[in-house]
Amino acid sequence: MARYHIETYGCTSNRGESREIERRLRDAGHRRTDLDDADVAILNTCTVVEKTERNMLRRAEELESEVSDLVVTGCMALAQGEEFADVDAQVLSWDEVPAAVTNGECPTTTADAEPILDGVVGILPIARGCMSNCSYCITKFATGRIDSPPVEENVRKAEALVHAGAKEIRVTGQDTGVYGWDEGERKLPELLDRICDIEGDFRVRLGMANPGGIHGIREELADVFAANEKLYDFIHLPVQSGSDDVLEEMRRQHRVDKFRETVAAFDDALDHWTLSTDFIVGFPTETDADHERSMDLLREVRPEKINVTRFSKRPGTDAADMKGLGGQTKKDRSKAMSELKMDVVAEAYEELVGTRREVLAVRPGTGDSVKCRDSAYRQIIVRNASEHGVEPGDTLEVEVTSGQTVYAFGTPVASEGPDDADEAEETPAAAD
Known part of the structure; x- marks a missing residue:
């Protein structure tokens, strides 16, 4: 199992992503440790202002010199990943971090694992x-x-x-x-x-x-x-x-x-x-x-x-x-x-854009959004979920309005709510 060190900068959303990363790593049998003893360091970044960006790059360079493996995630990693080109690090979205840390190993459960x-x-x-x-x-x-x-x-x-x-x-x-x-x-x-x-x-x-x-x-x-x-x-x-x-x-x-x-x-x-x-x-x-x-x-x-x-x-x-x-x-x-x-x-x-899919709403997303899965487990995000009356556990039909590399956005077909396809909102974090 890996020994990991994680540092989080930025808003509540970043802290929530780091908690989820840690939960998955713990479930896989890995353990958190001080930087001196870590196999891998995880840097969850913020990119609010230019000064913050400089701080994130400097911290990445410092961590690179301390550990054999560095993973950079968070807002700056997603929006300005090219800024880390000179740092020996994997730049990933937060949901990819647990798999990267595990080095291809099997997940681990405790001896008395229960549902x-x-x-x-x-x-x-x-x-x-x-x-x-x-x-x-x-x-x-x-x-x-x-x-x-x-x-x-x-x-x-x-x-x-x-x-x-x-x-x-x-x-x-x-x-x-x-x-x-x-x-x-x-x-x-x-x-x-x-x-x-x-x-x-x-x-x-x-x-x-x-x-x-x-x-x-x-x-x-x-x-x-x-x-x-x-x-x-x-x-x-x-x-x-x-x-x-x-x-x-x-x-x-x-x-x-x-x-x-x-x-x-x-x-x-x-x-x-x-x-x-x-x-x-x-x-x-x-x-x-x-x-x-x-x-x-x-x-x-x-x-x-x-x-x-x-x-x-x-x-x-x-x-x-x-x-x-x-x-x-x-x-x-x-x-x-x-x-x-x-x-x-x-x-x-x-290829999903323009199609209609029956989905199961599974988890809350960032802001007022819900993460859903279609029959092939593709992730489709419904934004303005409260206006559409969508909650985790609901089954609904959506029309896929756009694709965002590792997930898509969809609007409930029966909803009379506003068209939210062009509304600006922080990218919802992908599910596992």
Whole structure:
């Protein structure tokens, strides 16, 4: 797990984003520490006046000299990211920060992880541990091998969340695809079917599933998605590299063809769905040719959600003993992939403009806005939510009015409220 240091400047919104970043990092097993002991520093920036901008740049330069990895987020990062071009840092929107800090590692839950109801979102950890032995991941030291409670137990927990008011259930784990493997069975399709059979008006999102675990059940699982309207047509498959040589050095349990075959199975079963994936750039053995293979794979499969992480060494892992690449090499590759990522994701959201989508309002956004999700888990923001009478938990139809790279804006179709498409408002923070 990573030790992180976080500094926040600016308004209440920035402080709220930092709290959410910290919550996700804690949920993933990472811990906050002083700057002297940190693996990574996170700088949440403000950009109110020119003096503030100078202060933010100076602080970024100071932090760069103190830690091996620096992440810059917040208002200045989003509005003036180019100002940090000379700083060896990842410049990200706030919702991308937790994934960048985790270095491609699996999420971590505590030994006694229980379901949590956060607003109308229910968090359901279905198992602890994984079946992988990735050379760069320190999480395995904390979680061990997969430990899967019975399907009936997880279904009871899901029912309790629905009865408590959950409108969205997030099925989570270190690797959901290997649920049941400790008992010699592949139980994920059965579990999702059973959860979707629970009476009530709610949606279900499947959490991270490594391609190696999913591959053997890809067609059965894709059929489960096709048969259940309650399941968001969304799957998170972290490929990590487009090079089989790098995947072998990472000790991943899949190769690129398995990833492609899994994606193809969902393409065959579903008309519209969202692929989320992760790439680690700058792994110690990654060559220029390996990096280009990752770029080519991204162009080929065109995921709608992409996490790009620069490799960083974790103490005690085998990859920590490898001779690393230079910081500038990792920075250049990260920048190139991040730019391609933004083009790919923006294209997906631009294609939604002018369409009508049924969405579930999930969380409050910045100001008077609500974050919603359509059937493929694409994020659509409804602004002036109180005027439209929209609250978290509501299901409504919206017309998508504009795309903003990693989310879109939509207006409720039945609303008689004002046209808010051109109203200026601070960019709502993206959901996880």
